[in-house]
Amino acid sequence: MLPLVLPPTVVGFGLLYLFGKNGLIGKLLLEVFDVQVVFTWYAVIIAAVVVSFPLMYQSASAAFQQYDPNVENAALTMGASPFKVFMTISFPLAWPGLLSGLVLTFARALGEFGATLMIAGYIPNVTDTIPLAIYFAVESGNMEMATFWVVIIISLGFSAMLWLNWWSKRNMLKYTEQRNRP
Amino acid sequence: MLDVHIEKQLNHFMLDVSFQVEDEIVALFGPSGAGKTSILECIAGLSRSDKGHIRLNNRILSENKQTIVPIQHRKIGYLFQSYALFPHKTVWDNIAYGMKSEDFAKQLMRELGITHVRDAYPHMISGGEKQRVAIARAIATEPDVLLLDEPFSALDDDTKNRGHEELLRIHTLWKIPVILVTHSHAEAEKLASKILYIHEGTLHPERISNAHKKLKNL
Numbered sequence: 001m002l003p004l005v006l007p008p009t010v011v012g013f014g015l016l017y018l019f020g021k022n023g024l025i026g027k028l029l030l031e032v033f034d035v036q037v038v039f040t041w042y043a044v045i046i047a048a049v050v051v052s053f054p055l056m057y058q059s060a061s062a063a064f065q066q067y068d069p070n071v072e073n074a075a076l077t078m079g080a081s082p083f084k085v086f087m088t089i090s091f092p093l094a095w096p097g098l099l100s101g102l103v104l105t106f107a108r109a110l111g112e113f114g115a116t117l118m119i120a121g122y123i124p125n126v127t128d129t130i131p132l133a134i135y136f137a138v139e140s141g142n143m144e145m146a147t148f149w150v151v152i153i154i155s156l157g158f159s160a161m162l163w164l165n166w167w168s169k170r171n172m173l174k175y176t177e178q179r180n181r182p
Numbered sequence: 183m184l185d186v187h188i189e190k191q192l193n194h195f196m197l198d199v200s201f202q203v204e205d206e207i208v209a210l211f212g213p214s215g216a217g218k219t220s221i222l223e224c225i226a227g228l229s230r231s232d233k234g235h236i237r238l239n240n241r242i243l244s245e246n247k248q249t250i251v252p253i254q255h256r257k258i259g260y261l262f263q264s265y266a267l268f269p270h271k272t273v274w275d276n277i278a279y280g281m282k283s284e285d286f287a288k289q290l291m292r293e294l295g296i297t298h299v300r301d302a303y304p305h306m307i308s309g310g311e312k313q314r315v316a317i318a319r320a321i322a323t324e325p326d327v328l329l330l331d332e333p334f335s336a337l338d339d340d341t342k343n344r345g346h347e348e349l350l351r352i353h354t355l356w357k358i359p360v361i362l363v364t365h366s367h368a369e370a371e372k373l374a375s376k377i378l379y380i381h382e383g384t385l386h387p388e389r390i391s392n393a394h395k396k397l398k399n400l
Contacts, residue, residue, distance in 0.1 A: 070266035073228050076253040077260040078280025078323050088279075092270050 003115075004054040011051055012118025019046065019119065043120035044127050048109035055108055059101020063094035096171040100164055107160045111153065184327050184359045188224050189233035192217060197383035200234075203327070203359040207349070209374035210363045217383045218363040219263075222329045225361070226260050227253035238326055259320030259328040263335065265312050267304040273315050274300045281322040290318045293355075294348060310341035314348065321356065328360045334369060346373055 003011045019026040019037040029035045037043050071093070075085045113131040120127035122136055130153050137146035184203040189196065197217040201208070210218045223229040225236055227249060236243040238258075243251045268276050273296065281287040291297045294314040299307045307315070313333055320328060330349075334342045350373065353360060364370050370377045379386045 067269070068264055068266055070262045070264055071268055073226075073253075074260065074262060074266040074319075075268070075279065076228075077226055077256070077258055078319070079254050079257075080280065081254060089268060 001054045001057070003051050008051055008112070008114025009118055012047060012115035015043075015047060015050060015115060015119045019043065038119055039121045039123060039127065041120070041127055044116055044129060047115040047119050048112045051112050051115050052105040052108040056101050056105040059104060060094070060098055063097025063101065064090065066097060067093045096168065100168055103160050103164050107157055110156060183239060184225070184361075185235070185237040186221070186225060187234035188221060188231040188236075190220065190224065190229075190231045192220060192383060195383045197221070197231075199378075199380065199383070199385050201378055201385065203361060203376075205357040205359055206375040207353055207360040207362055207373055208376045208378060209370035210361055210378050210380055211365065211367060211370040212380035213365060216380045218365075218380060219331055221380075222260070222331055222361065222363060225327070226258050226329060227251070227256055228260075257323070257326040259323055259325030261316050261320050261328070261330045261333050263331045263333075265304075265316040267312060267315060267319070269304050272301050272303055273307065276304070276315060277319045277322050279319070282324045286324070287318070287322040290322055293352070294318050308341075309337055310344065313337060313341075313345055317348070317352065321352065325358065327358055330360065330362045332363055332365070334364070334366075342369075349373060 016023070016038065018024055019029075021027065021030060021036070021038070026037055029037060035042075037046065072085050072089055075089045076082070080088070110129075111131055112129065113135070116127070116129055117132060122128060122132050128136075130149050134146050134149045134153070137143070137149065183205075186202070187200040189198045191197075195217075197220055199217075199221060210221060212218055220229065224231045224244075227244065230247055230249065231244065233246050235245045238256070241251065243249075243256055268279065271279070274291075277287050277291065278284070288297075291300065294317065296311055296314050296318060299311055299315070304312060304315070313336075317333070333349075334345050337345060346369070349360075349362075362370070362373060
């Protein structure tokens with residue numbers, strides 16, 4: 001949960017510390033697999049995953065807590081293996097919550113700026129994400145390019161929120177009696 | 183026959199009970215928080231005892247802290263207080279989930295009068311229907327013992343009475359040990375051939391004989 005409360009630059013600093021050439025993980029990756037993470041697109045992915053992970057974790061744990069735990073116990077007493085219970089009961093019941101978490105996480109990852117800049121830098125055609133492209137377009141006075149990316153990211157974010165609202169109204173309360181109440 | 187001996191430390195007291203159930207309905211009667219549901223959970227394998235054993239027809243299900251037969255192989259029908267129907271599955275899919283034979287499951291639905299809600303989802307049917315679906319679902323697995331955790335507590339009087347009659351009818355058709363948890367004395371006396379009075383984790387035989395005396399006087 002730490003990445004949720006820390007500034008992204010601090011998360012980026014931590015990642016740089018871990019994945020840098022002399023970092024704990026970075027050194028190991030370099031020696032064993034001859035892979036350098038910092039300032040590559042791997043780093044962009046790592047930054048996006050680490051920063052958005054707490055959102056997914058929160059959504060997933062809420063999704064698995066929102067149904068009566070006895071439905072799983074009932075399935076077990078009816079002879080289902082724990083794997084079958086997960087696939088046929090737990091997962092389908094948690095799915096709407098998991099999916100909304102997925103969309104939120106995707107939107108957060110798409111907008112990741114601070115940690116990405118720290119660990120991946122801004123290398124055109126290698127580590128340029130939309131938020132980085134906007135920042136550096138503005139910095140170099142290319143307002144047209146910046147506006148283009150701003151419009152793209154606003155439409156992506158807006159459609160994600162609209163879809164999420166529509167989906168959760170349709171599916172989150174699908175199997176509860178609340179939906180039928182006036 | 184179901185042979186139960188459970189010793190288990192609960193939050194405020196020690197649960198320590200021993201009893202046997204033949205092919206009869208036994209009521210576990212007592213106030214809320216007396217340990218009734220914990221007993222059912224230990225028998226079903228949903229929780230573990232500290233000491234004791236659960237034997238069903240000479241098969242040892244658990245001994246002391248050790249689970250010998252896991253939940254899914256115990257052949258125990260468990261009716262939860264909340265019914266715990268699968269909300270994303272239709273009535274038929276609920277019943278079919280653990281059924282042994284399709285013909286038997288269909289016969290059960292006819293017996294319990296729930297054929298008309300076959301394709302409905304649990305949130306679309308009434309409390310009485312939910313309870314009958316839950317009973318059908320538990321019996322469709324052809325269990326060796328049936329555990330009922332306050333199955334009638336959320337029903338109105340008429341539906342409750344119909345539920346009582348159905349339970350008695352089902353029991354004459356499928357003679358298996360049934361444990362009925364209830365905190366209604368009237369319900370225990372009406373349905374059970376033996377009443378176990380439980381208070382703070384221990385059985386009180388004097389209350390059992392009182393209950394029987396009462397029964398005889400009726």
